[in-house]
Amino acid sequence: MNKSEVFFDGFWHNNAIFAQLLGMCPLLGVTTSAENGFWMGAATVLVLLGSNLVVSLVRGVIPKNVRIPAYITIIAAFVTIVGMAMNAWMHEMYLVLGLFIPLIVVNCAILGRAEAFASKNSISDSLVDAIAVGAGFTLALVLLGGVRELFGQGEIFGMSVFGDSYPDMLMFILPPGAFIALGFILAGVNLINRKLKARAKQQAQLLQMQAVQAEAVEVGS
């Protein structure tokens, strides 16, 4: 696979949320606003970069039988480092995200990338994969956070959209709203994927027809 294939596979086709439905805990837990979602995504990107880099670095060195505990130790170390750094330099956001930062350790999307990708691929590919998967995860978090903030409070990134008279739809801020909004987002993603597939099929047919015509012309001449 070349780099752009790696990227689009991690970002869209195998998106941790849209395609694999991994990492539901941070997804549903922190996305009461787009901003929370964004910073949770950013923290996850940093952890993914660190863990993918190190796991790719030590691939072949770690015996197969103990690879999972080794990966988890690496991931936990990076999560703690990111948590400490956020506590130091982004104190307020750290307080908001709170418990969900240490819980990145058990985000199976991250262990999944270490096991399924970084342990089998080169360092540069693993870094591209980390950025792609992290960006895809962040996209999902911001999208869900944005939808919930928009309908729940009439705001996007803290800026008023619907005006002061908007009656806050509390349900979208509460956990049930997270599931409902996620359901609609997944339906939208499936719709887009179906369109993409149909278009790809059309193009393939077009190419086939052209090939047949070209052949016919060749035979004719």
Added chain:
Amino acid sequence: MKIDREQIQMVVALFVVAVIAATLLGLTNIFTRGPIAQAEKEALHRALTQVLPAHANDAQNDMFQVGEEKQAIRVYPGMDKTGHISGFAWEVAAPDGYAGTIRILVGVDPDGNIHAIRVTSHKETPGLGDGIVNDTGWLAAFVEQDLESRKWNVKKDGGDFDQFTGATITPRAVVKAVKGALGFFNTNRELMFAAAAEDKIGDKVGGQP
């Protein structure tokens, strides 16, 4: 017992990974310790500025402790330029919030009237219970009140304080904790004035932790 090469490899690999992880964490701790303490101090400073009546001193510097060793409460006194006490602030915990403990910074003037309260940490439901942070009207209901001037309960329990739509437990816990804070001031009033006065002449009673 025969130990084969593979087993030793496993132990060594895990050991090396653990050592490297521990080293990285130790280094990060050294680098972030200072900034974290600084950030916490700044957050407390912002809250203190909001809850203490006008003061000229560094309330965190003049902090003293009241009570027994383990349950000692840190009291931050506010003083004007002449060393006259303008008020006190301290943190109380409401253990009976809807989702865990709510911590509230309560500021009073020398007569024991509340100057302002601010929630410093909580895990209440966004959109429901977190009105205790965002609802300025609700917070304003505490201003200038003392133990006698209000019935310290939410309206549902026959008191004077509003509950929120869909959230009664959270404001109930806060009201109860603030009431407790006022009781604390009444019992420790003399002690606090004495401790703050000692601070004034430079003899720190509690000092920095």
